[in-house]
Amino acid sequence: MQSLEDRYINAGLRNPDLIEAALALAENRLHDAEPLLKRHLKADPFDVAAMRMLAELAGRIGRYRDSENLLRRALELAPGFTAARSNLALVLYRQNRTSEALEMLDALLEFDPAHSANSNLKAAALGRLGDYQEAIALYEKVLSDVPGQPKIWMSYGHVLKTVGRLDESIAAYRRALEIAPMLGEVWWSLANLKTIRFDEHDISAMENALNTPRLKSEDKLHLHFALGKAFEELKQPDASFEHYNAGNMLRRAMQDHDPETTSRQVERAKASFTSAFFARHRKTGHLAVDPVFIVGMPRAGSTLIEQILSSHSMIEGTSELADIPALAARIGARGQGIEAIEAAELKSMG
Incomplete structure (x- = not known):
């Protein structure tokens, strides 16, 4: 008997809207794909293949909660939809919920090693x-x-x-x-x-790569940054800044920056992390004197401090952890206080 997801996938192969949406996704034309998928799901809210496609779109623009909700709904309707389960593991990983992602990946790899x-x-x-x-x-x-x-x-x-x-x-x-x-x-x-140090062959290879037809913007900006570094080391500042500028312009175009959203998140953080909060947690944390946590604002030099300290033979630098930014983003996005976040996370830990 054909599964629900197989029926919808086979139907999608003949549906003009889904075919067009899939092509738009493949070409990263998200503004074209989104209305097509939403219109289709409004007409057929049980199409798990379309849910997965819309979840992929949401994930590409950083709307991971929306992506997760769509994928979980698809899996409620079609528990055997392993492609959607793989997507959900990726979305959990991108939300820094690594242990949850690993649990799901272990189950998937047991099914398909x-x-x-x-x-x-x-x-x-x-x-x-x-x-x-x-x-x-x-x-x-x-x-x-x-x-x-x-x-x-x-x-x-x-x-x-x-x-x-x-x-x-x-x-x-x-x-x-x-x-x-x-x-x-x-x-x-x-x-x-x-x-x-990049040699002439490397620089030529990067310049040729930039001329690749239909090259993704993500690849272009990284190539520009790498060429900026290469020409900087060759003491050619004009060429270096030209590439750095081109890379930054591409990066800015890809950033969905909303200063009002950032301001709201800052205000919620200020309301959550009060003196009472820190007083309540004064005895928590790691009691050993060994770990050193370096916390700072972006571009404040925290990475440099970590690199300086880790150059000592008796200090091991680990990596930049995303836990605090992820926690702050969840508080800001949900519009909840820290108490609600703590309660939810304690509940999830059993």
Whole structure:
């Protein structure tokens, strides 16, 4: 008997609106895809394939709560919709709910151990939780099975860099570029290592990549930043600033910045984190004297302080944690006080 999701997916193959929406998603024309999907779901609110597509769209623009709600609704209607479950694991990971994502990924990989995308996401989640050796082992297994995946080579390079295996990290990045020389994030990852200098061949390869037809904006901006770094090291400031400026203009166009939303979030944070809140939590936290937490506003130098401290042989730098920004974003987005957030999270922990 055909499942609910199979019926809707097969129907979607013949539905002009969904075909057009899928094409718009593939071309990143989100402003065209969204009204098509919403109109279709208004007419057929049980189409789980359309829900998944709209959830993907919401995730691309950072509306992770909306994406999660759509995916959970799709899974209520079609519990066997494994593609939607994979999407939900990714959305949980992007919300910094890594343990929840891992639990879902373990179940998915038990069902389909050869699913490279789920394995890749699990390795990234393990790395986020500090299980670097397990993450590296999983990346190596995935790459032995599917060696032609440039983004997995890039992710492998990231975790190798984190554990200090820089030569192997560079080799992984270079392998990714052999497969897909237009991947801007890989070029920027190399530039951001600050231990290598791009040669003429690298610069030519990046300039050629910028001319790739239909190149994604994300790749373009990273290529511009990497070229900005390359020309900066060559003492060519005009070319360097030209690329930095082009990259920043692309980045700004991709940012959905609403100053009023930011102001509201700040006001809610001020109302939540009161003297009474800190008094109530004065005995909480880690009692050992060993951990050092560096907290600061963006561009205030907190990363530099971490790098200076971690250069000492007896200090290990970990990584920048997203927990505090994620908590602040949840408080601001929900319009709730800290007490409501605490209660909800305690309930979720059992």
